Amino acid sequence: MGYGVFIQLNLGNISNQINTEQITNLDQINLLLNQLSKNLDIILIVAGIIFVVIAIILSIYMSKVIVYPLNRFLKSKDEEKSTEQIEMRKILLHTTEGIIAFDREGKIALINPAARKLLKISPEDNSFEDIFHKYDKSINMEKIIYLDNWTSTTEQVSVDGINLNVLFSPFRDKKDIPAGVIAFIPDIIEHERLDNMRKEFVADVSHELKTPITSIMGYSDTLLEGEYDEQTQKEFLGVIASEARRMAKLVTDLLELSRIDNNKKKIKKESFDLGKLVKDSQAKLAIEIKKKNHQVENFVTADVPPVFADKDDIQRVVLNILTNSIKYTPEGGLIKIYVGFVYNDAYIKIIDNGIGIPEDDLNRIFERFYRVDKARSREFGGSGLGLAIAKEILDKNGGSIDIKSKVGEGTEVVIKVPTKE
Structure with missing residues (x-):
């Protein structure tokens, strides 16, 4: 099979490789899940409305929606596969847990994106050994595949310093001959x-x-x-x-x-004029702007409809971004403020010619307490929380914030606010 980021279910190949029968009964599946819950500290399985909570109390329920349909899918007849494929694809694509099915020869039969992410599986990794032997060569599929029907085993692998407890369970074909192994990787x-x-x-x-x-x-x-x-x-x-x-x-x-x-x-959403809010925010910072002798230019690039959000929240964000531009732009700098409209969002674009932000720091600037230059931030009274709060506020209001910057050239911040309820 060709293995991409998303699951490719070549049913013809699977049926040739694996002549399986579902794990025999609910008691067996229940035992497997109970064993899983004993060996793992935390198990989080979320897949749309199907995956809600996995725990000992719900083990029978989970056996019906995960293990049972997975094994039934592997052995289903051609005329049943279309519907089964859709259902299993939904489960496997959306769960945050990793699931891999290996055939008798150790080749990948099924795999979901979560498994690739958790175990850092590359497109070249096509077998049991490719995946697990780079972490621990003692993990032996032959030992797992010949486990009794009522048993499973857990092996620990370390991925980037994080220990993952991987549950392995064998499955058998109609003649009760070992047909493969299922690996379950909790997130x-x-x-x-x-x-x-x-x-x-x-x-x-x-x-x-x-x-x-x-x-x-x-x-x-x-x-x-x-x-x-x-x-x-x-x-x-x-x-x-x-x-x-x-x-x-x-x-x-x-x-x-x-x-x-x-x-x-409490988010108190209302309709208001974004352009007027920007002018009011600028007026509140007039003294700080004058102290640093900055020049501020304002532009309205389109007929901007009223936005729908918490007005106080949005003003707090605008004040924070403007304050940063004032503080981190050398005296006599230029700050340009654009207000416009695109699709269903109004936007504010604030561009300065300040000191800028190093490229390596851009992907961390919304982290709490993260500051590019701690000494400089303390000098200007920064806590490292302003941008984190700004992002949280905009997320809650259905908006967004994007920042581009170059050291020595300046920073561009784009704030988007929805215009519809």
């Missing part, structure tokens, strides 16, 4: 990634709060321990006030993210 990579992100987030929050607190305590102790002239006291108090404001902004941003994450933030 715990996303879980581990999210867990690592959580740990990093806690560490970042601790660090970001500790820095201003340390500064405030240091300057406060200094003032309390000695006598200083009025000018020095003002300077010290200025630092304390600045760090306190920075800490307050960080806490505000964290609370905002928490509300968004927990769906506690």
Whole structure:
């Protein structure tokens, strides 16, 4: 078979290679799934409305919608294959778990995109050995295929430092002769990634709060321990006030993210004029623009209909992007603001000739606490949460944000907001 990213089910070849019979009964399948639940810490299976939850309580249900139809598909007659093919393709394409069926010779008979992704399977990998021996040569298909009907086995493979527990189960043909092996790969990579992100987030929050607190305590102790002239006291108090404001902004941003994450933030959508919102936002930042002697040019490229979103949310995003352009553009810079309409979305395009963002950092700028230059960000009062909040807000409102940038040339930000409910 030709194996692409999507499943190609050559039913004629499969029927020649595998003369199978479905795993014999629900008790056997139930035992297989129970064994699977014992060996895995977390099993997440999602496939449209078919896959909802896999757990011990639902093992019989899952046996009906996964293992039973998979094996029935492998042994179905030609006249039954068309409908079976459609149903199995839906299941295999949309599940986040990896599923691979090998024939008696160890060649791939069925494989879904999730399996290719989880095990990093290349187009050249066409057999059991190609896939698993690059991780562990001790995994032997011959031993698996001759397991008893009522048993399965789990082997651990390490992919990019992440351990995956792969469940192997043999299946037999009508004459009860071993016909192949099914491999089931749970998607715990996303879980581990999210867990690592959580740990990093806690560490970042601790660090970001500790820095201003340390500064405030240091300057406060200094003032309390000695006598200083009025000018020095003002300077010290200025630092304390600045760090306190920075800490307050960080806490505000964290609370905002928490509300968004927990769906506690109420989205109050309404129709409003996006062009007017941009002008109002620009007016709010007039003092900052004047301080840096920036020139701002405004353009309306089309007859823009009213947008439909949470007005306060969108203004927060626009203010954040404009503030970044003002801060990270050297004095006397040029900022161009375009408002236009394309398809069902209105858009705001903000272009500056500032310091720019390195290409390697562009794919991470929406991560929480990620900053291209931490020292520079702290100098300008940045927390590393602004763009993360902007993206979350736009996602909730059905919009989007895209950023292009070149170091030394400037940055272009495009914000899209829907015009229809």
